[in-house]
Amino acid sequence: MGDTTPVNDDRVMLGIAMRLLAVLLLSSLSALIKVAETRGANLAEIMFFRQGCAVPVVLAYMMVAGPGLSAVRSRAVRGQVIRAAVGLTGMAFNFGAVLLLPLAEATTLAFTVPIFATILGALVLKEPTGWHRWGAVAAGFAGVLIVTQPGSGHFPIGGALVGLTSSVFVALVAIQLRQIGKVDAPVTTVFWFSSLSMVPMTLIYPFFAHAHDTTTFAVLIAMGLVGGLGQIAFTAALKYAPVSAVMPMDYSSLIWATLYGWVLFDMLPTPWTWVGAPVIVASGLYIVWREHRVSRHPQVSEAIAD
Template identity: 55%
Template sequence: MSASPSSVDSILPAIGLRLLSVALFACMNTGIKLAEQGGAALGEILFFRQLGASVLVSAVVLTGPGLGSLRSQRMGAHVSRATVGLISMAFTFAALLALPLAEATTIGFSMPIFATVLGAVLLGEPTGWRRWAAVLAGFIGVLIVTQPGMGGRFPLWGGLCGLTAAFLTAVVSILLRQLGQTERPLTTVFWFSTLSLVPLGLVYAATARAHPAHVWLILGGLGLFGGAAQLAMTGSLARGAVSVVVPMDYTALIWATGFGWLVFGTLPGNTTWIGAPVIVASGLYIVWREHVRRREETRQAAAQGIA
């Protein structure tokens, strides 16, 4: 059966927005490394990332659904999401500063692996042997890339930061799934960006320093790129199924490799070329199996409703 025109009209913008979000995040990641090379501390980078995102999202809210859309009866859940999300972001940025762009991006692809494990353990989601095999293959891919204990070019600290970030991002995905039952995506993005500014403001006050003009421009751009990327990502999920848009995330490796070569003069190591396809294949298979599972659950629910 061919897809209907309305379905295609919805899917193509969803894919386009997801690809745009990946490109914007890649620009942000490149800016993070450039800002650090220019003398900015991690705390400053985090503060400007969230400040810019908060301003951008606030503008979208004011010109769109209005301030009333930000009301929530679940502020505790938003605080939990902001806390875990901010810690995850800190480890993600630390990995970006410690590793080449391609390697940091590749380690981040292990997030679906952790999400599968957490979904099975915490939420009791059915996970068959196929997905467990994909999880095992993904971890093997991570070992190939990082080569723990082999004394290779891969910094242990950077690898640990990347894996910690991927694990915490998987926790965030579960929190977002629960928040999504009652909250609008734009509301969740707003509270994450805004609530993060409270602790980050204190961190910034302790780490702020003078910078050349170009570093200030980079710091200002981080929030705009990151906020725009988040909005594009949110829009993609509003228009297309997860199984359709999430595979687009793996184009990040193309951007990371390109920016790493053009801006920093680095290319992925041999083990990254071997391990990255294993991790990507594992993630894609997990996404596909999740799509199959949800489709089967929907079909069974519809059959029971008819019965």
């Protein structure tokens, strides 16, 4: 783990800055998705332009700041194909949640990714998980119940299920990336994901494509550009700082989601969201902190440490 080696403070701050930039870009992507929908774009069109317009951005990054086009070569092709399939499915649920829910609520449910990553890590990777992390998982789900208030009718349960399903797929991708990252560079994975996604999206797009005005097409293209830049910023952040340092920055997305929701759609989070969101955030931060603590002492198993 990178956390066990000394890291230059200036590089850590640069990594944090890159992560904050990535959060801003991807929060802007969510806002653009909702704007595109209000202008008549459907989910298939949104996903097609998001992925298609990101490919040239990633290629340009490889040429300018990366190792060049040699990074296109993968030593885990099968893994990349599976990651693309899982990632594209997760993206469909993620964008679906953005379309079905207010931005702040969709963002809050996305904070459950560390919770599902812990569960899947224990079930799939057989990672030792003690009562500290299971307690954080339970607290996180309590936060979800506070936000969604099942049975009250104030929160679209269908949208909540879509958002939580998205988090499950994102957690699955995180587990896959641990394996792929051992043989392929992050920018290689970003390229393969964007490129492989275009195969099914190109086949599907003609059945859902509609005529739009110039502004709507500009919004759709901007989604791809902003999304591609956001992915690159996420990748760059991990070059300069460990996960434990940059991941807490992800929670700043709630600020941007609230701001965009208020300015663009005249919507503010419900009172229960303000109560439940801190619970979910706290559980996620505790899981990250616990993983960081255990990684610094590999000689002590998680089961013993907990």
